[in-house]
Amino acid sequence: MNQQGVSEICFEETYAVSHDQTARSLFARLPHGREHAQQLIECLATGYLVAVVESVCIREMQRHVDSTVEVVVGRTVRIEHRGPVPPSTRLRLRGWVEGLGERSATFRVQAHDDHELVFEGTVTLVAAHRASIESRIAAKVDALETARGGQRI
Template sequence: MHASLRPGLTARLDYVVPVARTVPHLLPESDDFTALPEVLATGYLVGIVEWTCMRALQGHLEDGEQSLGVHVDLSHQAPTPPGATLTVLAELTAVEGRQLTFTVHAHDDAATVCQGTHRRAVIDTERFHARLNARTTD
């Protein structure tokens, strides 16, 4: 991790919600999901929040490092229909060793959509893959 990786880093992501990111498309093999309204799915919202936090880290990790999401504590307060723009703001609020905590807020034109925190861990990519391979090799 570079010395520049410290609290105060921010990122913003403007995301136009496509139909493919709505609830019926989250798990199309589930009749329970396909029967629900076409609004941004919470599962995709989490991914968009993670993406925003990863953008805040660009240029602040060493070669061979990446970050993985390890904890999510988010509200999903309002529905966002397809075609609407979701704006996500993320701020790095704590760096504790390799653990990074972000405060996040998302809104569309009509309402606050999401608030909360997200934690990421900085990993050594090569070491992570070695550990993963050890778990998946017969």
């Protein structure tokens, strides 16, 4: 990871919220949410908002790692979803690196619509050694298969 490059990251961009990213739409696709999805609101689901913010932070950090050796992974997300965001709203995302570790970066991120601040939080990402993560995943898959008696899910 190029720490100097990562330390200088800041971004500002817009994001258009689509109709399939509402709480109602997301929960309708989840086994535990189907029965109450229609009672939810037609506004951006918090989970989608987190995914949008994390994806932008990962994109920015990925520019400063050697992707053949490192992979950017999430460690911690702390957020406050402060206001409803209806479909078709354009969000203004703004973020910057607030803290830097040996292999990690913490981003401070805010999102505004034309009316108010709707999201504020931090996302901590790690530039992990790709081979190490892939090895850990393979070991976990093996352990889970063993625990299930060799049956894949």
